[in-house]
Amino acid sequence: MMKIIALLLLLQLLGCWSDTLPQEESVHRELKETKDVPAYTSGQEICPANICAELRELRAMMQEMKRLVQGIPKVAFTATLYVSDTGESQTGPFNTEITLVYKKVYTNIGNAYNPTTGIFTAPVKGVYDFSYSAFKNSAQTMGVMLYKNGKRIVIVYDNIAQDSQDSASNRAILQMDVGDQAYLVLYANSQIYDNGNNYNTFSGVLLFPM
Structure with a gap:
C-alpha cells in the first residue's frame, strides 16, 4: 500500500x-x-x-x-492429486479419514508445501488464502475437508445421488503462526476421482505477513 x-x-x-x-x-x-x-x-x-x-x-x-x-517472504503453491497426464484413478473409499497427498506440484514458491505428506507448513506468521476442489464420478459419497492443526475448517460434500459426476470447491482465509499446518482430508467412506484433467487441486498463498 x-x-x-x-x-x-x-x-x-x-x-x-x-x-x-x-x-x-x-x-x-x-x-x-x-x-x-x-x-x-x-x-x-x-x-x-x-x-x-x-x-x-x-x-x-x-x-x-x-x-x-x-525482504517480504513469498509463499505460494498449487498441487494436483493425480500425477500422470494419462489414465485415471479412484481414491477411496476408506473406513477412516485419510490425509490426501497432492503429488503433482505446479508451483511451490517458498517450498512450504510437502508433496510427500500433502501438508503445508507456514514458514512465517501471516494471513494465508487456501482453496481446493474435489470431483467424483461414481455413486459414492464425496467429502473433502480442509484442516488446520488437526481442526476441521471447511468441507465440500456430496451425498449419494442419481447423477454420478459431481464437483465442488471451497476456500478459507486463515491466520497462521510459524509451524502451523494446513492439509486436506478425505471424508470416511467417501471417494474422489481424478485423471489428467486435474479435477482435484490444493492451493495456498501468503496474503501478507504479520
Missing part, C-alpha cells in the same frame, strides 16, 4: 512538474526572469530547488520501500 501511495505521489509530482515546466528553453527563460526563485541543475534535470528537493526525497523513500518489499 505504501508503495502504491508513493507511486501516486510521484506521478502527481511529475505531472505538476511537466505542467509548470513544459520546455527546457522556457525553463531557462523563466529562471532568468524570476531571480528570487532559486534553481537546481544536475545534468538534464533543471527545476526549482524546492521541487528537486522533494523529488530527491521521494526517490529515497521509494528505494527504501523497494528494499523492504524485497
Whole structure:
C-alpha cells in the first residue's frame, strides 16, 4: 500500500512538474526572469530547488520501500492429486479419514508445501488464502475437508445421488503462526476421482505477513 501511495505521489509530482515546466528553453527563460526563485541543475534535470528537493526525497523513500518489499517472504503453491497426464484413478473409499497427498506440484514458491505428506507448513506468521476442489464420478459419497492443526475448517460434500459426476470447491482465509499446518482430508467412506484433467487441486498463498 505504501508503495502504491508513493507511486501516486510521484506521478502527481511529475505531472505538476511537466505542467509548470513544459520546455527546457522556457525553463531557462523563466529562471532568468524570476531571480528570487532559486534553481537546481544536475545534468538534464533543471527545476526549482524546492521541487528537486522533494523529488530527491521521494526517490529515497521509494528505494527504501523497494528494499523492504524485497525482504517480504513469498509463499505460494498449487498441487494436483493425480500425477500422470494419462489414465485415471479412484481414491477411496476408506473406513477412516485419510490425509490426501497432492503429488503433482505446479508451483511451490517458498517450498512450504510437502508433496510427500500433502501438508503445508507456514514458514512465517501471516494471513494465508487456501482453496481446493474435489470431483467424483461414481455413486459414492464425496467429502473433502480442509484442516488446520488437526481442526476441521471447511468441507465440500456430496451425498449419494442419481447423477454420478459431481464437483465442488471451497476456500478459507486463515491466520497462521510459524509451524502451523494446513492439509486436506478425505471424508470416511467417501471417494474422489481424478485423471489428467486435474479435477482435484490444493492451493495456498501468503496474503501478507504479520
